[in-house]
Amino acid sequence: MSTFALEEAQEQNGRRQALLLLIVAAFVLVNAIALSLAVDGALRWRHLWAPGVWLLLMGAAHLFLHRFKPQRDPYILPLVALLTGWGLVLIDRLAANFLARQVIWLVLGTAVLLAVTILPHNLRLLRRYRYTWLTGGLLLLAATLIFGVNPSGYGAALWLPIPFIGQVYFQPSELLKLLLIVFLASYFDERGAMLAMSRQKGWRGVMTYLSPLLLMWGFCMVLLVWQRDLGAATLFFIVFLALLYMATGDGRYVLAGGGLLLLAGIFAYFAFDLVALRVDAWWNPWPDADDRAFQIVQSLYALAAGGILGQGVGQGFPTYIPVVHSDFVFAAIAEEWGLIGSLSMVLVFLLLAYRGMRLALLARRPFQRYLAAGITILISAQALLIMAGVTKLLPLTGVTLPLISYGGSSMLISSAMVGLLLYMSGAASEIGQ
Amino acid sequence: MKPDASTGKVSQLLRVILAAFLAVAFSLVFWTVLRAPDILARDDNPRLVESELRIQRGRILDRDGRLLAQSARTDGIFGRRYPLPAASPVVGYYSLRYGTAGIEESYDSYLRGENGFWQAQARDLLHRTQMGHDLRLTLDTQLQTQADALLGDRRGALLLLQLGDEAGSDATQILALASHPGYDPNLLDEKFDQLSSAEEAPLLNRVTQGQYQPGLALQPFILAGALDEGSIALDEPVDHANRPVIVNGVATYCASSPPAAATWADVLAHRCPGPMQDLADRVDAAELSTIFAEFGLTEQPRLPLNTETAVSTPISSTALALIGQDTLVVTPLQVGAAWAALAANGRLPNLQLVAATQTENGAWIDEQPPANQTETAVPADIANSIRQVLPAQEGITAFSTLVLSGPDGGTNGWYLGLTPESDPRYAVVVVLENNPNLQEVEKIGQEMLTAVKFQ
Structure with a gap:
């Protein structure tokens, strides 16, 4: 590509991203205004300041990427902007007392996202020290067994208090998600080809290469199950299976893994009350609608109440769903924006998945391919697990909707992942296509 | 760079993701459209109560237009007020917990302003408050x-x-x-158990x-x-x-x-x-x-x-x-x-x-x-x-x-x-x-x- 053509492509990239961001901004601001009118009957600053900050952040991110990453994928930032902006409107709607914190996390997340996009050295540090990164992540996770707390005062103690800053917590399992993907990507980058060839030597040959991998992965799973963070454990398993399938091309791993997941589910059903509750509530929630299945039943009411066009922002009753701002944001979307809104949300995640997997396809190096695919699969699987849980396709797994639900650690790590996608998109050859 | 085995699998994984999102989309259609009427009608759906509280029921007036019952709005929800409790044998009561009685019962859909399917659709779409119609009784x-x-x-x-x-x-x-x-319909919710079990049967309309x-x-x-x-x-x-x-x-x-x-x-x-x-x-x-x-x-x-x-x-x-x-x-x-x-x-x-009912545009029609x-x-x-x-x-x-x-x-x-x-x-x-x-x-x-x- 000539210099002129490259500059032209970069300009076109910038215009495309700017146009999409403007559309997203219009959507977010209109909804913030509608929320203010619905709740207070007038325009109130308390509903507008957060979208204002978001607008500044996204504008800055656009200019930054245009300056430092002109060849990035122009669709990823608008998609992420839509998710985070919509998320802010939702948190204002559902749990306004968490809004300021979420905005702070968004500021930090955007900073991390942009910082990651200009990482030097072709991610060598991530690849070279994969065991160190993962071990660090596991140590942090293990620390929650001793120092872990739950900010809400009940439930699994998955958070570590950040020293010297009062009332701020970090969830190591979120960090571990990214570190595990980096580890798997690095491992398959190095051993993937040998792993594929070792299949000719039978299971013993395969195990030679898989053992370190399984060991590290097993540590993660043990810790997560010990912690009762079953949602994260399920996510890890899915990402692991998907990348293993990418590396080996052998569907039997997926089948065996699926079987193991099912067995683990059956075991968990009998071993953990929480799992039994969720499975029972999923299978037939109606007899226990006022008690153990209250949350899922309220979620189904929210879906039904939304109908096709929705109740309108601020005009439904999604707050009947316990912890709606973290686990059931999708139900709130379905109630207030209707089927149109919830299908749009599905489409946004699908488009993000498409752009991410496209990056994986275009990646020049296997490490980047695994990394892009791993991040995309993780974000997609997380969105799918909670969407399927809310719509009663699957039992609830206790994960949040990435970039939308309330949660600082999730916002930071998801932003870092998106940053990595943008970083890699700048290196892909067919920019702007 | 030589592509490894993973390249071809990326497309397959993307198709799996697409299929999973499609399944979620179908499930959404199922719950928001196909099953919605059944679910919304369940008794334990709190939205029934919420939407009921947001209906401005019509007033009940005596033959000279004096108030016998009206809905008063507080914090966005309506409560029913009865200025003349002595009229309770006729007016009856409207209670979310205990239902309706008297004229409140027999003219319930009218007082709620239920005008038909298309009006209801338009009202829901425009998020208008459901307004009931007024009634004028022959009572003095x-x-x-x-x-x-x-x-x-x-x-x-x-x-x-x-x-x-x-x-x-x-x-x-x-x-x-x-x-x-008799009973005071303004205090019905507080006293219903007492009223319903009382030997002298105050809820009974003896006439x-x-x-x-x-x-x-x-x-x-x-x-x-x-x-x-x-x-x-x-x-x-x-x-x-x-x-x-x-x-x-x-x-x-x-x-x-x-x-x-x-x-x-x-x-x-x-x-x-x-x-x-x-x-x-x-x-x-x-x-x-x-x-x-x-x-x-x-x-x-x-x-x-x-x-x-x-x-x-x-x-x-x-x-x-x-x-x-x-x-x-x-x-x-x-x-x-x-x-x-x-x-x-x-x-x-x-x-x-x-004696008369009121139309949507405020005109009275003699009954x-x-x-x-x-x-x-x-x-x-x-x-x-x-x-x-x-x-x-x-x-x-x-x-x-x-x-x-x-x-x-x-x-x-x-x-x-x-x-x-x-x-x-x-x-x-x-x-x-x-x-x-x-x-x-x-x-x-x-x-x-x-x-x-x-x-």
């Missing part, structure tokens, strides 16, 4: 208040009717309808649902029927008019002393039970049942309130039935309608409680009572001759009696009154339970008629 706030005060602490019922109006309508409008003991032994209160109607059948003549002599009748071991006589040479007119005027039993020789059970039916005593009156029909079991003893001590029990409303028929040339009344002009209990001359026989004083024609209420019951006092005497325009029926003081019942009825006459 002052007379209702007075009726309530007249009953006081006594247990009983009072019904005041207006027979036709100045405009020439032949509708019989209900001006006051009181039932004691429309109280089933009383009629006793000799049936005498004007039975004699009118017998006269119409030709079984008796008013000037026909009656022997031993004041002979006693034994009911449940209690001897009852005429309310006042009849002349020695008494006629059937004297039997009615002096409310003598003895000769009524002799009528069994001339009026058989079938004929008596016909008389009851013709005066509407075995039918459900058409009124937008919960009403009880008389238990129309077959007559077991004609002699007892002729003095109202057989199987037939009646509500004051039924007796009031029969009494109005005697006052209005024998024609059964078109009872009216709702037409159900037409039954063709239903005549007895010919006009019979009705008039019976009425003329009844004792009259100060422009009020009245018939009152004490009635033994079953083997274990007490004595109920009945008062049926009409005014003016010559061309009655108002009718009243009063029943006091367990009250052997006939003068007390008569006083209530007379004061009610005097109040309406001089209003």
Whole structure:
């Protein structure tokens, strides 16, 4: 590509991203205004300041990427902007007392996202020290067994208090998600080809290469199950299976893994009350609608109440769903924006998945391919697990909707992942296509 | 760079992701569209209550537009207020926890403003507040208040009717309808358990649902029927008019002393039970049942309130039935309608409680009572001759009696009154339970008629 053509492509990239961001901004601001009118009957600053900050952040991110990453994928930032902006409107709607914190996390997340996009050295540090990164992540996770707390005062103690800053917590399992993907990507980058060839030597040959991998992965799973963070454990398993399938091309791993997941589910059903509750509530929630299945039943009411066009922002009753701002944001979307809104949300995640997997396809190096695919699969699987849980396709797994639900650690790590996608998109050859 | 095995698998994984998102999309359609009507209708759906709280129900007004019920908004939700608790036997109540009663029940969809499918869709789409329509009753706030005060602490019922109006309508409008003991609908939620379990049954509308032994209160109607059948003549002599009748071991006589040479007119005027039993020789059970039916005593009156029909079991003893001590029990409303028929040339009344309804644009439409002009209990001359026989004083024609209420019951006092005497325009029926003081019942009825006459 000539210099002129490259500059032209970069300009076109910038215009495309700017146009999409403007559309997203219009959507977010209109909804913030509608929320203010619905709740207070007038325009109130308390509903507008957060979208204002978001607008500044996204504008800055656009200019930054245009300056430092002109060849990035122009669709990823608008998609992420839509998710985070919509998320802010939702948190204002559902749990306004968490809004300021979420905005702070968004500021930090955007900073991390942009910082990651200009990482030097072709991610060598991530690849070279994969065991160190993962071990660090596991140590942090293990620390929650001793120092872990739950900010809400009940439930699994998955958070570590950040020293010297009062009332701020970090969830190591979120960090571990990214570190595990980096580890798997690095491992398959190095051993993937040998792993594929070792299949000719039978299971013993395969195990030679898989053992370190399984060991590290097993540590993660043990810790997560010990912690009762079953949602994260399920996510890890899915990402692991998907990348293993990418590396080996052998569907039997997926089948065996699926079987193991099912067995683990059956075991968990009998071993953990929480799992039994969720499975029972999923299978037939109606007899226990006022008690153990209250949350899922309220979620189904929210879906039904939304109908096709929705109740309108601020005009439904999604707050009947316990912890709606973290686990059931999708139900709130379905109630207030209707089927149109919830299908749009599905489409946004699908488009993000498409752009991410496209990056994986275009990646020049296997490490980047695994990394892009791993991040995309993780974000997609997380969105799918909670969407399927809310719509009663699957039992609830206790994960949040990435970039939308309330949660600082999730916002930071998801932003870092998106940053990595943008970083890699700048290196892909067919920019702007 | 040589592609490894992973390249081809990326597309497959993307297809899996696509399929999973599609499954979520189908599930969304299933819950938000296909299953939504079933789910939303479930009793434990809190949105039913929430949406109910956001409906501005229409007002209920008296005949002059004075408020009887209205919805007041606080913090975005509406609560029902009843400025005149004394009107609760008619207005009823509206409660999220305990449902509706009275006019609030029978005109519920109207008061809620449910105008049809497309209007509801448009309202939902535009997020407009559901506004109900107003109702104007025939009730008169002052007379209702007075009726309530007249009953006081006594247990009983009072019904005041207006027979036709100045405009020439032949509708019989209900001006006051009181039932004691009653309840304050403003405090219903707090006191419902107490009210519903109370022995004196304050939630029961005694006018429309109280089933009383009629006793000799049936005498004007039975004699009118017998006269119409030709079984008796008013000037026909009656022997031993004041002979006693034994009911449940209690001897009852005429309310006042009849002349020695008494006629059937004297039997009615002096409310003598003895000769009524002799009528069994001339009026058989079938004929008596016909008389009851013709005066509407075995039918459900058409009124937008919960009403009880008389238990129309077959007559077991004609002699007892002729003095109202057989199987037939009646509500004051039924007796009031029969009494109005005697006052209005024998024609059964078109009872009216709702005077007008309001349209969406605020215009009032007069409510037409159900037409039954063709239903005549007895010919006009019979009705008039019976009425003329009844004792009259100060422009009020009245018939009152004490009635033994079953083997274990007490004595109920009945008062049926009409005014003016010559061309009655108002009718009243009063029943006091367990009250052997006939003068007390008569006083209530007379004061009610005097109040309406001089209003």
